[in-house]
Amino acid sequence: MAQYTQLGLQDAASPLMEExxxxxxxxxxxxxxxSAFVLYIILTMVTAKTTDKYILDSxxxxxxxxVLPAIILVLIALPSLRILxxxxxxxxxxxxxKAMGHQWYWSYEYTDYEDLxxxxxxxxxxxxxxxxxxxxxxxxxMVIPVESPIRxxxxxEDVLHSxxxxxxxxxxxxxxxxxxxxxxxxxxxxxxxxxxxEICGANHSFMPIVVEAVPLEHFENWSSLMLEDA
Amino acid sequence: xxxxxxxxxxMLAKRLRIHLPLAFLxxxxxxxxxxxxxxxxxxxxxxxxxxxYDSAKEFxxxxxxxxxxxxxxxxx
Numbered sequence: 001m002a003q004y005t006q007l008g009l010q011d012a013a014s015p016l017m018e019e020x021x022x023x024x025x026x027x028x029x030x031x032x033x034x035s036a037f038v039l040y041i042i043l044t045m046v047t048a049k050t051t052d053k054y055i056l057d058s059x060x061x062x063x064x065x066x067v068l069p070a071i072i073l074v075l076i077a078l079p080s081l082r083i084l085x086x087x088x089x090x091x092x093x094x095x096x097x098k099a100m101g102h103q104w105y106w107s108y109e110y111t112d113y114e115d116l117x118x119x120x121x122x123x124x125x126x127x128x129x130x131x132x133x134x135x136x137x138x139x140x141x142m143v144i145p146v147e148s149p150i151r152x153x154x155x156x157e158d159v160l161h162s163x164x165x166x167x168x169x170x171x172x173x174x175x176x177x178x179x180x181x182x183x184x185x186x187x188x189x190x191x192x193x194x195x196x197x198e199i200c201g202a203n204h205s206f207m208p209i210v211v212e213a214v215p216l217e218h219f220e221n222w223s224s225l226m227l228e229d230a
Numbered sequence: 231x232x233x234x235x236x237x238x239x240x241m242l243a244k245r246l247r248i249h250l251p252l253a254f255l256x257x258x259x260x261x262x263x264x265x266x267x268x269x270x271x272x273x274x275x276x277x278x279x280x281x282x283y284d285s286a287k288e289f290x291x292x293x294x295x296x297x298x299x300x301x302x303x304x305x306x
Contacts, residue, residue, distance in 0.1 A: 012276070021272070022269070022272070022273060025264075025268060025269040025272060026269065028264070029261050029264045029265055029268075030261070032260060032261060032264055033257045033258065033260065033261035036256065036257035036260045036261075037253050037254070037257035040249075040252070040253040040256060040257065041253055044245070044249045044253070050241040050242055050245065141299055141300065143300045146285065146289075147285065187280070188283065188285060188288065189285060189288060189292060190292065190297075191297055191298065212298055212299065212300055214289065214298060214300055214301055215285075215286065215289055218300060218301045219300070221300075221301075222301070
């Protein structure tokens with residue numbers, strides 16, 4: 001989850017998010033380089049005692065400030081496109097889960113083997129127990145097996161929503177009448193939080209997503225228990 | 231007695247000769263500082279984290295701490 005004074009991205013919990021994190025560092029480094037250069041030039045211009053009459057028609061500087069940005073853009077585009085194609089790789093998921101957005105909760109359906117479905121409402125602030133996180137906890141978590149490719153089919157029953165879990169590097173719009181697919185692997189066990197990322201009405205900020213990654217045998221026990229309770 | 235002839239031209243070029251390389255060097259230096267103080271250490275931190283990561287052990291520790299809802303601590 002996000003921390004109070006956090007500036008950067010959340011710690012990655014999937015290989016794709018790690019790639020995105022490193023790319024973000026790379027892009028930020030280039031942005032800082034350009035900003036520092038421009039700041040230095042501005043300071044130099046502001047403190048100059050000379051004035052230059054010849055401010056038109058300089059082929060040399062025109063060439064430099066066209067070619068250099070083009071090179072910088074290529075340096076940004078190459079890793080960006082690499083990650084873009086990585087996102088779209090065929091991944092042979094072990095499990096498919098449907099995440100449906102409603103006003104104002106998520107529902108999850110595990111229909112690969114049996115018919116398991118449940119709703120996931122936010123835990124209201126007054127019902128939180130010590131150690132729980134305000135506006136992030138849900139009464140039923142989406143449980144997945146760790147280190148297994150998971151496919152989530154995202155859709156909505158009413159208005160636009162968006163299913164997002166930053167630490168897994170996942171965000172996918174939930175559009176009524178449309179099935180969007182997103183795939184990821186949880187690299188390590190843990191609990192990962194996200195929030196609805198498309199404005200959907202009064203309680204848009206109060207429909208969080210909680211993903212719990214556990215070893216396969218525990219995931220199987222959990223799904224059996226859920227089926228019994230249903 | 232005559233005064234020394236003042237500098238009549240080339241003032242901008244002189245200034246650019248000093249400041250342009252300085253601008254490139256300082257911004258490139260800052261970018262390299264970011265690369266070697268932030269970018270590379272972060273890559274190394276992730277590599278080190280996963281090099282000897284014992285997923286089962288970490289899961290058990292989290293389980294005993296009561297973090298999960300699908301799995302109760304072993305005592306319960």
